[in-house]
Amino acid sequence: MIVDSISSSTASTSSSSPTRGTPIRKSLQCAVCGDVALGKHYGVNACNGCKGFFRRSIWKNRTYACRHGGKCLVAKEQRNACRSCRLTRCLDVGMNPRAVQGDTVEDPEWDEEAMPETLSISTQTDALKVKKKSHTSLFTLDIKKEQIIDNLRAIYARTDPEEFWKLTYPGTYDFRYAFHNTKVVSPRTPLTPTAERIATLNDVVADFRRAFVLFVDILKSIDQLRDVQEDDKMKIAKSRFAAFYWWLCSTWSAKAGCNGVCYSNGSYHPASISDMPKSEGKHGVRIDYSGVSQKSLENLVEPLRRMELSDEERIVGAVMVILADPVPNVSTKTEKILAEARDFYLELLGYCIKLPEEQQGIRVSTMVLLLASIMELVHLTTDNIQLSDVLHVIDLGDWSQELRDHRYRRQF
Amino acid sequence: MNERGMLVDPRFDAFFKLEQIDDYKYDGADTSPSTSNGLPETSNGGRLICDVCGDVAFGKHYGINACNGCKGFFRRSVWSRRQYSCRFGGDCPVVKEHRNVCRSCRLKKCFEVGMNPDSVQNERDRNAKNGGMGGPMSSPTQSSLCKELTISNGQIKRKRLRPETVEKTTQTDGKLEINDDFDFENMQQNPTPPGLLPLKIERISTPPSDLPVPMDFSIHSAVLDIEQKVFYNCPVAVDNSINATKTPITLPFEVVFRQPHLVCNRYPMRFSNTRVLTPEDLIDGWRRHFTYYSDWCHAMDEFKALSPEDQIVLAKKKIILHGWLVHAYYSYKSGCNGICFANGAAHLPEGGHPSITEFYKECMPRYLNYVIYPMHNFQMDDAEMVLIKCIMFFSSESGLSAAGRQIVSAAREKYLSALYNYGRANKCTTSAQATLRIAKFMIMLSAITSLTHLMNEGVHVTSLFNIIEFDELIQATHKTTPPQHSPPAPMG
Numbered sequence: 001m002i003v004d005s006i007s008s009s010t011a012s013t014s015s016s017s018p019t020r021g022t023p024i025r026k027s028l029q030c031a032v033c034g035d036v037a038l039g040k041h042y043g044v045n046a047c048n049g050c051k052g053f054f055r056r057s058i059w060k061n062r063t064y065a066c067r068h069g070g071k072c073l074v075a076k077e078q079r080n081a082c083r084s085c086r087l088t089r090c091l092d093v094g095m096n097p098r099a100v101q102g103d104t105v106e107d108p109e110w111d112e113e114a115m116p117e118t119l120s121i122s123t124q125t126d127a128l129k130v131k132k133k134s135h136t137s138l139f140t141l142d143i144k145k146e147q148i149i150d151n152l153r154a155i156y157a158r159t160d161p162e163e164f165w166k167l168t169y170p171g172t173y174d175f176r177y178a179f180h181n182t183k184v185v186s187p188r189t190p191l192t193p194t195a196e197r198i199a200t201l202n203d204v205v206a207d208f209r210r211a212f213v214l215f216v217d218i219l220k221s222i223d224q225l226r227d228v229q230e231d232d233k234m235k236i237a238k239s240r241f242a243a244f245y246w247w248l249c250s251t252w253s254a255k256a257g258c259n260g261v262c263y264s265n266g267s268y269h270p271a272s273i274s275d276m277p278k279s280e281g282k283h284g285v286r287i288d289y290s291g292v293s294q295k296s297l298e299n300l301v302e303p304l305r306r307m308e309l310s311d312e313e314r315i316v317g318a319v320m321v322i323l324a325d326p327v328p329n330v331s332t333k334t335e336k337i338l339a340e341a342r343d344f345y346l347e348l349l350g351y352c353i354k355l356p357e358e359q360q361g362i363r364v365s366t367m368v369l370l371l372a373s374i375m376e377l378v379h380l381t382t383d384n385i386q387l388s389d390v391l392h393v394i395d396l397g398d399w400s401q402e403l404r405d406h407r408y409r410r411q412f
Numbered sequence: 413m414n415e416r417g418m419l420v421d422p423r424f425d426a427f428f429k430l431e432q433i434d435d436y437k438y439d440g441a442d443t444s445p446s447t448s449n450g451l452p453e454t455s456n457g458g459r460l461i462c463d464v465c466g467d468v469a470f471g472k473h474y475g476i477n478a479c480n481g482c483k484g485f486f487r488r489s490v491w492s493r494r495q496y497s498c499r500f501g502g503d504c505p506v507v508k509e510h511r512n513v514c515r516s517c518r519l520k521k522c523f524e525v526g527m528n529p530d531s532v533q534n535e536r537d538r539n540a541k542n543g544g545m546g547g548p549m550s551s552p553t554q555s556s557l558c559k560e561l562t563i564s565n566g567q568i569k570r571k572r573l574r575p576e577t578v579e580k581t582t583q584t585d586g587k588l589e590i591n592d593d594f595d596f597e598n599m600q601q602n603p604t605p606p607g608l609l610p611l612k613i614e615r616i617s618t619p620p621s622d623l624p625v626p627m628d629f630s631i632h633s634a635v636l637d638i639e640q641k642v643f644y645n646c647p648v649a650v651d652n653s654i655n656a657t658k659t660p661i662t663l664p665f666e667v668v669f670r671q672p673h674l675v676c677n678r679y680p681m682r683f684s685n686t687r688v689l690t691p692e693d694l695i696d697g698w699r700r701h702f703t704y705y706s707d708w709c710h711a712m713d714e715f716k717a718l719s720p721e722d723q724i725v726l727a728k729k730k731i732i733l734h735g736w737l738v739h740a741y742y743s744y745k746s747g748c749n750g751i752c753f754a755n756g757a758a759h760l761p762e763g764g765h766p767s768i769t770e771f772y773k774e775c776m777p778r779y780l781n782y783v784i785y786p787m788h789n790f791q792m793d794d795a796e797m798v799l800i801k802c803i804m805f806f807s808s809e810s811g812l813s814a815a816g817r818q819i820v821s822a823a824r825e826k827y828l829s830a831l832y833n834y835g836r837a838n839k840c841t842t843s844a845q846a847t848l849r850i851a852k853f854m855i856m857l858s859a860i861t862s863l864t865h866l867m868n869e870g871v872h873v874t875s876l877f878n879i880i881e882f883d884e885l886i887q888a889t890h891k892t893t894p895p896q897h898s899p900p901a902p903m904g
């Protein structure tokens with residue numbers, strides 16, 4: 001209440017100034033309603049009225065509905081008529097919701113004014129302070145979320161020095177060794193999912209390895225998983241890599257706009273057999289025995305394309321995919337840790353979506369619903385790879401044998 | 413029928429809404445005298461009505477009965493000599509919930525009902541400490557105010573806090589009242605029993621929602637109605653289908669889906685644990701579910717809008733998913749810790765028929781941990797189950813025509829929105845909780861997809877080694893759908 005009083009009082013002062021002949025700084029005008037602005041607030045020139053209105057709306061997370069078609073005029077004389085259009089205009093002119101925070105400058109005045117007031121006013125002041133404190137903790141939480149997103153971005157952008165790109169490590173390695181020494185699997189070459197050429201067998205194998213290295217880097221960056229014991233960590237890695245790989249390829253395909261499965265090395269696998277060059281046709285058929293490319297295009301890539309994911313949604317969504325589905329045969333403690341991590345990243349995914357509450361909820365749900373399509377593709381791809389193994393079409397390396405056995409036993 | 417117990421839900425909802433009222437009263441918002449006194453429709457003993465807007469009046473102000481909001485509005489307008497202009501034709505309704513919208517019409521109505529501008533005291537009273545009360549002032553105070561005006565704006569700002577506080581309180585009361593009544597107007601359109609109306613008002617006013625309430629109400633109640641009609645459509649009173657399992661069904665899916673009675677009679681479904689599941693029970697239960705599924709599909713408007721070819725593609729793809737979801741839900745509702753079938757037989761995690769135990773070996777742990785447990789954890793109810801079923805049914809568009817894809821896509825968005833709003837209104841207090849709840853239901857659908865593939869492999873292996881004699885219809889339904897460009901499998 002005190003804050004509102006201050007804002008209202010200042011507004012009254014501004015509006016009554018012309019009558020008393022006080023000079024007005026004409027250079028500043030409120031970007032929202034055209035009233036006299038006393039400086040920048042939340043990123044734009046704003047009068048005290050619109051500044052306070054915006055702050056209160058953000059604090060209380062208010063949503064308004066316009067009853068006149070959303071086209072009301074927001075001018076100094078009419079800005080109170082429709083709060084929906086006023087808030088919309090605040091956001092349109094560039095007011096930054098994240099800049100709204102507890103106003104520490106007001107504290108001295110609050111204390112001073114509260115002292116001589118009645119008990120009820122003191123109670124009101126205490127309530128305001130409590131609100132300010134809780135809002136500050138929310139602000140701190142947002143900083144942490146931004147740091148996590150930046151960290152994930154850095155993982156995607158991370159590359160090894162170019163002289164490492166052509167090194168190979170002959171020999172036999174088991175899965176655990178490969179997990180902790182990813183250089184034996186693949187160097188960190190730049191991720192360029194541009195789908196410029198049709199994939200060869202070498203492209204497929206190289207992308208499989210590169211995606212695994214990215215997967216391991218992401219898995220190691222999830223704070224909640226640090227306390228998971230080693231055996232369970234290996235089970236998680238074996239169980240969730242396939243789903244992660246599908247999300248990765250599909251989001252790239254959606255972004256590149258290609259008609260098939262997009263890989264990180266600039267190549268793609270066409271969805272239709274007729275698009276395959278003749279020299280690769282024989283292998284192509286065997287690689288895509290179950291028509292997985294076509295299925296992924298219809299059930300995953302096209303929905304993702306329609307959603308037009310932001311970069312943040314894409315990279316946080318990848319972690320959500322890793323954590324969302326349960327992992328069989330892990331300890332109770334690990335299951336609990338995974339559940340907590342899942343809740344956190346679902347919330348983080350919602351945080352990445354700058355939409356009103358309901359639309360945000362539905363968008364998150366639509367993304368999570370795609371997990372069922374991913375699960376189906378993982379099952380079908382397992383049949384694919386199993387058949388390829390029998391026919392010795394692809395040599396994926398000794399280190400991935402455990403990974404494949406894990407899939408053949410349907411441990412995902 | 414255990415399902416009859418669903419009738420208890422409305423009473424539970426009533427209690428739930430009662431709790432919401434308490435939450436509303438103590439959520440820290442100022443409770444104005446008008447709000448705490450309810451919403452009087454007529455004046456009774458000692459209750460006065462504002463002549464301008466119909467709110468509760470606290471006596472005469474400026475010559476008429478006026479509420480605090482209109483009293484203050486009139487005074488400020490006279491003080492400021494404001495000139496308002498109406499943007500909507502000059503005939504806006506001035507009622508409690510809308511009076512802030514158009515000040516021009518409000519001021520005009522103040523004059524029309526007889527408010528006397530001469531009764532408003534002059535502006536100097538505005539600067540007094542107790543200006544709102546109109547008390548007298550002493551000369552020293554007046555002198556002090558004059559001195560403050562010449563120093564700085566800050567000083568003026570401080571001195572004006574007290575009278576502004578009084579006015580702000582009035583403004584806040586008005587906003588609260590507007591909020592309540594705005595929702596009240598929306599609720600008038602609901603087909604809600606009169607006794608529940610006051611509860612609805614209090615519940616929905618915190619927080620405000622962008623979605624019109626009637627739409628949300630109609631969607632989940634409509635699909636729930638379809639479910640109940642299909643579930644209880646039982647022209648055959650006695651379960652005599654068990655003997656029919658000895659007759660294999662060789663007709664293709666496309667034929668029997670249109671005539672499900674060829675697969676199984678519509679006997680009453682009893683998802684309960686009255687006996688141990690045998691291979692014959694499994695086949696019989698599978699068939700009864702087939703009939704139930706076919707009836708449900710044909711009752712859905714979006715399904716009827718699809719072309720016949722699209723209908724077969726979609727129905728064939730989703731039947732096993734539907735089976736897992738409904739068997740899990742009705743098992744959970746019956747309190748059974750296993751899989752219950754429509755004929756009263758059940759398979760539990762421990763023991764049971766050897767062939768059935770072998771058949772469900774891969775599925776049972778996943779089923780219990782990833783489907784049954786979340787249902788318990790979230791206390792899933794009938795409305796949520798039917799909405800999740802619709803979302804699952806319309807979740808993918810693979811293999812459909814262009815027109816079919818549009819229908820399926822629109823249906824999915826519709827039911828996702830309905831499920832979110834149902835959870836938001838009935839189960840969760842914040843949007844984040846509602847989002848998390850619906851996201852976890854979607855994760856459950858992923859687990860059900862996995863169970864479907866495991867079961868398909870189970871049917872294949874079981875038939876291969878003659879552990880259970882599945883007929884051609886069951887085997888064909890459990891085959892993985894071939895890709896669209898592959899040659900179709902020969903029929904019959």
